[in-house]
């Protein structure tokens with residue numbers, strides 16, 4: 001990096017485990033861009049100060065991660081319509097005049113992963129079943145609606161959250177967790193958006209014996225790459241898509257917004273992120 005190098009980063013707390021520096025660093029090198037992508041740890045009280053420092057420091061923009069994806073919104077001059085609907089911003093572009101534009105690239109990442117890994121899936125057709133009703137689910141339910149799904153069934157431990165999420169999106173309905181077995185035969189797509197199955201978290205422990213054999217099963221958890229859900233779905237012959245592609249694809253539009261090149265997801269990048 002030279003003195004006048006471009007800068008971008010990711011702000012969060014904690015931020016040390018973020019894969020974004022690795023992903024963007026890979027692309028900067030690959031495309032020969034003289035820039036640095038740095039991790040900026042900031043607790044909630046420090047968010048505004050750290051954002052102001054980035055503006056003053058000539059940053060092109062930054063990613064926003066836990067716990068700031070909602071808190072950042074009042075600090076922005078513009079928020080794109082999709083980010084507004086999702087209610088969370090994961091990417092900020094700093095314009096040359098210092099104004100800030102918020103975007104959300106998670107919905108894009110989710111859909112691009114399905115398109116790449118399951119090109120035969122007829123997006124928008126049939127019933128989509130979503131497990132979980134947190135922040136990740138919100139972006140995914142938005143994405144599913146945008147792709148044309150008119151039957152989106154959300155199952156969550158806390159029924160109220162499932163109903164509340166469903167209310168915000170046409171075609172979505174919230175259900176209690178124990179109703180799931182009755183609905184699994186209808187699924188064309190089953191997505192886990194909960195943290196269950198992630199390393200260090202409890203297993204999802206879902207009985208999928210009633211799941212349609214044709215249903216595509218996707219987990220957004222990528223550590224481990226093959227979650228318990230994906231292992232059991234694969235064992236009974238269902239097509240599966242892992243979660244790593246969502247992480248990689250969501251980073252692409254941010255890189256393009258800052259550096260002007262839409263990067264691709266190559267095998268070397270996949271390998272690095274999974275290492």
Ligand code: ATR
Pocket residue numbers: 131132133134135136137156157158161193194195196202
């Ligand atoms: P994220 O932004 O990653 O989606 P979140 O907003 O905290 O994180 O949401 C986590 C999701 O995982 C929620 O759907 C949560 O269910 P509740 O709404 O009932 O909390 C779900 N989840 C987390 N731990 C769980 C557990 N042990 N059993 C069932 N669901 C769980």
